[in-house]
Amino acid sequence: MSLYPLRLRALPNGEALAVNDSGSFFTLSPAALERFERDTLNPQDEGYLTQHGHSLDENSSFDRMSHAYCVAERLDQVGTLDYLILVPTLRCNLRCSYCQVSRADIDQHKYDWSPDTLAAVLDCIDAIQGDHIKIEFQGGEPSLRPDLIQAVIERCERFAHRQFVVCTNLQCIDDGILTLFDRPDCFISTSLDGDTTRHAIHRTQSEGKTRQFFDNLRYVVERYGPGKVSALPTIDASDPPPPESLIDAYREFGLDSIFLRPINYQGFARKRHKHSREQSHAWRRYYRRFVETLIERNWSDRDQVLEESYLSICLRRIFWPGNERHVDLRNPNPMGMDYIVVDHDGTVYPTDEARMLARSGIIDLAIGDIVSGWDSERRETLNRHATNQFDPTCQHCAYQPFCGRDLIDDLARYGRIDVPRTETEFCRRHLHLFDFIFELIYSDDPAVRYSLTRWLRLPETPVSFGTMLE
Amino acid sequence: MIPLRLSAFAEADRPFVVRLGSPSGQRCGDAVLVEAEGNSATYASKAGLFTIDGVAASGLAGDVLLIQPREQRAERLIRATSPHNTLLVTERCDQLCVMCSQPPKKTHVDRFALFEEACMLAPENMLIGITGGEPTLYRHQLFDLIERIYRTRPDLSFHVLTNAQHFENDDIDRMLGPAYARVSWGIPLYASQSALHDEIVGKRGAFSQLLENFAILMRAGARIELRTVLLRGNYPALPELAHFVASRLRCIEAWSIMQLEHSGFARRRWASLAVNPRLDFAPLREAMDWSFLHQMPVQLFNIPRCALPEDYRRFAVASISDWKQKFLSACDGCRERDLCCGFFEWHPDQDECAKVTPL
Ligand code: SF4
Ligand code: SF4
Numbered sequence: 147m148s149l150y151p152l153r154l155r156a157l158p159n160g161e162a163l164a165v166n167d168s169g170s171f172f173t174l175s176p177a178a179l180e181r182f183e184r185d186t187l188n189p190q191d192e193g194y195l196t197q198h199g200h201s202l203d204e205n206s207s208f209d210r211m212s213h214a215y216c217v218a219e220r221l222d223q224v225g226t227l228d229y230l231i232l233v234p235t236l237r238c239n240l241r242c243s244y245c246q247v248s249r250a251d252i253d254q255h256k257y258d259w260s261p262d263t264l265a266a267v268l269d270c271i272d273a274i275q276g277d278h279i280k281i282e283f284q285g286g287e288p289s290l291r292p293d294l295i296q297a298v299i300e301r302c303e304r305f306a307h308r309q310f311v312v313c314t315n316l317q318c319i320d321d322g323i324l325t326l327f328d329r330p331d332c333f334i335s336t337s338l339d340g341d342t343t344r345h346a347i348h349r350t351q352s353e354g355k356t357r358q359f360f361d362n363l364r365y366v367v368e369r370y371g372p373g374k375v376s377a378l379p380t381i382d383a384s385d386p387p388p389p390e391s392l393i394d395a396y397r398e399f400g401l402d403s404i405f406l407r408p409i410n411y412q413g414f415a416r417k418r419h420k421h422s423r424e425q426s427h428a429w430r431r432y433y434r435r436f437v438e439t440l441i442e443r444n445w446s447d448r449d450q451v452l453e454e455s456y457l458s459i460c461l462r463r464i465f466w467p468g469n470e471r472h473v474d475l476r477n478p479n480p481m482g483m484d485y486i487v488v489d490h491d492g493t494v495y496p497t498d499e500a501r502m503l504a505r506s507g508i509i510d511l512a513i514g515d516i517v518s519g520w521d522s523e524r525r526e527t528l529n530r531h532a533t534n535q536f537d538p539t540c541q542h543c544a545y546q547p548f549c550g551r552d553l554i555d556d557l558a559r560y561g562r563i564d565v566p567r568t569e570t571e572f573c574r575r576h577l578h579l580f581d582f583i584f585e586l587i588y589s590d591d592p593a594v595r596y597s598l599t600r601w602l603r604l605p606e607t608p609v610s611f612g613t614m615l616e
Numbered sequence: 617m618i619p620l621r622l623s624a625f626a627e628a629d630r631p632f633v634v635r636l637g638s639p640s641g642q643r644c645g646d647a648v649l650v651e652a653e654g655n656s657a658t659y660a661s662k663a664g665l666f667t668i669d670g671v672a673a674s675g676l677a678g679d680v681l682l683i684q685p686r687e688q689r690a691e692r693l694i695r696a697t698s699p700h701n702t703l704l705v706t707e708r709c710d711q712l713c714v715m716c717s718q719p720p721k722k723t724h725v726d727r728f729a730l731f732e733e734a735c736m737l738a739p740e741n742m743l744i745g746i747t748g749g750e751p752t753l754y755r756h757q758l759f760d761l762i763e764r765i766y767r768t769r770p771d772l773s774f775h776v777l778t779n780a781q782h783f784e785n786d787d788i789d790r791m792l793g794p795a796y797a798r799v800s801w802g803i804p805l806y807a808s809q810s811a812l813h814d815e816i817v818g819k820r821g822a823f824s825q826l827l828e829n830f831a832i833l834m835r836a837g838a839r840i841e842l843r844t845v846l847l848r849g850n851y852p853a854l855p856e857l858a859h860f861v862a863s864r865l866r867c868i869e870a871w872s873i874m875q876l877e878h879s880g881f882a883r884r885r886w887a888s889l890a891v892n893p894r895l896d897f898a899p900l901r902e903a904m905d906w907s908f909l910h911q912m913p914v915q916l917f918n919i920p921r922c923a924l925p926e927d928y929r930r931f932a933v934a935s936i937s938d939w940k941q942k943f944l945s946a947c948d949g950c951r952e953r954d955l956c957c958g959f960f961e962w963h964p965d966q967d968e969c970a971k972v973t974p975l
Contacts, residue, residue, distance in 0.1 A: 170863050197808055197856065197859055197860050197863070197864075198859060198860075198863045198864075199863045199864045206827070206828070206831075207828055207831035207832075208827040208828055208830055208831040208864075210831070211830070211831040211834045211835060212830070212831070212834070212864040212865065212866075212867075215834060215866060215867050216863070216864075216866055219866060465909055465910055465911065466910075466911045467866075469911055602909060604905065604908050604909060605904075605905075605908065605927035605928060606901070606905060606927055607905075608902070608905035608906060608908075608909055609855075609902055609905065609906075611909065613859075
């Protein structure tokens with residue numbers, strides 16, 4: 147029988163994972179693998195392959211159409227602009243050691259939007275088609291300019307679906323910012339590195355400021371409930387907190403989603419944390435231990451289900467083709483189309499990382515500015531390479547349908563985008579992550595299966611999360 | 617049970633379609649109520665006077681009727697207040713399903729022109745069901761109907777129940793037209809094994825024809841609702857069907873899994889055909905879990921809520937049309953009655969499936 151291409155990845159126990167272009171997957175026992183290699187498939191194999199859309203009968207338009215549909219469904223549809231990341235000010239009232247944007251001091255005034263920039267941002271909002279908008283306010287510390295945030299939010303009343311996220315260090319909450327937080331369409335995103343000692347090391351640095359932050363976090367969680375607030379830790383990979391204590395810190399505030407990121411090496415961080423250029427094996431071991439601890443926690447205490455955000459994004463991508471919209475991981479991943487970043491001076495960047503690269507003088511990836519537009523030659527050049535589909539390494543990788551492409555990360559680390567995939571940090575990170583996820587998918591540990599069930603929002607634990615050809 | 621056929625006496629001698637006006641809702645062209653007495657009402661219309669017996673005039677306001685003077689009968693084609701209106705375009709069919717609830721007949725009466733008139737008079741934004749027999753045995757007339765109505769009444773939408781055996785490549789261009797964005801096709805698939813599906817529908821080659829026609833519908837961007845009736849024969853194979861659907865029919869809008877209706881062929885074959893998910897939920901659960909894992913939109917029809925474990929109840933739809941729905945006396949105190957499909961009017965109360973456990 148003829149088959150659509152399957153990409154294999156060897157598993158530690160002599161089995162193999164097989165994935166087709168649409169991301170449909172199964173594992174092969176060593177015996178089944180041998181039948182594949184010798185081309186001696188038995189009727190059960192053939193039945194399985196036909197049922198699951200791997201076989202191709204040239205005369206069957208159904209074989210061709212259903213396969214084409216699934217492959218198309220895998221590709222992310224990038225629509226028109228409806229997501230803005232805005233930096234109304236670069237000023238900040240903290241001085242975190244890993245600050246990614248080379249922040250400006252609180253009393254330096256040329257680092258806020260000018261009236262012209264504000265006007266152009268509002269024009270940009272007016273030009274958005276559709277009834278959906280998401281805006282993230284980044285900084286600096288955006289809460290230093292509640293007036294600018296408010297002007298933007300007020301301009302969005304016409305959208306039926308709108309969401310605003312204020313990314314704030316919660317160092318100072320006054321009436322101005324609380325009025326904004328009170329809106330049901332406004333959400334708070336903050337940083338929480340762990341318990342008070344941890345949080346103080348790189349961020350608040352003084353006991354007073356630390357206490358202030360924790361009091362404020364408690365205040366907003368109590369006032370609005372944990373659904374309103376999300377928090378991210380930034381982890382120093384050379385000295386990570388014990389997973390238990392980090393989880394406890396999040397649980398204490400009822401926060402159930404933890405996006406475990408190692409320090410990003412751009413900006414000031416690059417100068418101060420030289421070793422963070424590549425994620426080390428130690429980091430990956432830590433990451434794994436962290437997720438395993440989460441799984442144990444979820445199992446032993448069913449009251450709350452915690453997740454590591456990026457793992458969940460990847461996991462859902464495997465099972466939900468085309469249904470999640472995550473600009474963090476997608477393929478193709480064109481820049482400057484459905485979302486843009488507008489900096490404090492009106493410059494438009496394709497991503498927040500690109501903004502930081504420019505600030506720290508590594509490479510200027512600005513694609514335009516908010517006044518004169520960003521439909522530029524530069525953007526086009528970037529977007530010629532925005533897919534992993536034709537990368538010679540990815541083409542052979544079992545994880546290609548689930549994985550993505552991050553041009554900015556490559557440029558940040560290597561100054562070029564044609565480094566062999568497997569030598570990039572992006573690839574190593576995702577290979578490791580998908581290996582780990584497939585280990586979980588095929589685990590028969592009830593605790594693992596319970597967490598997967600909850601992360602995938604299923605009513606009950608299924609008999610299996612993946613099939614195997616014996 | 618709400619009667620869909622009423623006795624009628626009319627001056628006219630040929631069948632005609634008319635919308636019944638009422639003192640509070642009279643539109644141009646509507647029949648005018650001239651006399652009402654108990655369950656009998658007399659109307660004046662362009663086709664002359666007619667009298668309807670069996671339902672009070674107030675219950676008929678806005679309904680679209682087909683009056684057949686010779687048969688002394690009126691068919692309520694479109695009931696203004698009901699979300700469940702279906703037009704039966706033919707009683708012929710090329711399949712002979714073991715459990716058919718409306719066994720096919722050999723003869724065909726062409727009523728497309730009358731149905732077209734009826735649709736034109738339907739309330740705004742109504743979803744109208746088209747059923748048979750097999751409607752696509754007359755698919756060109758069906759396409760004409762859909763397109764003509766779209767031109768004057770783009771607010772209406774259609775749900776066509778079809779075995780999908782009769783589409784052809786030539787239909788693709790036509791079905792790419794804007795009228796078909798308002799049409800969804802309810803298509804039965806009983807198993808992913810061709811022999812089993814063919815046996816259930818009583819037609820050899822039906823399965824492979826169906827798959828090829830799915831390809832046509834996919835190319836036409838057609839909206840598909842897949843339908844699977846649970847039977848003794850296909851129930852154990854339901855999880856495999858779920859695998860098939862999740863890997864090969866990802867284009868569908870919905871997958872409706874439904875319990876058998878106690879009528880037609882199924883009435884006398886009940887003992888050998890019916891399954892009761894209340895007593896054996898495992899295959900259904902496995903199929904649903906796999907579908908949810910892969911984000912396939914499963915919904916359950918004709919399964920009372922109390923037959924399902926709590927976590928699965930929200931997928932059960934109150935699917936039984938108002939005019940043929942009933943509840944049992946035991947249902948009286950049930951908290952979920954309003955959400956529940958209940959039973960078909962003709963379902964025997966002593967049947968195993970009717971042993972309810974009020975929630
Ligand atoms: S980047 Fe690496 S992990 Fe991702 S698809 Fe390409 S080769 Fe695979
Ligand atoms: S008791 Fe009756 S109304 Fe309640 S769930 Fe069961 S069948 Fe439905």
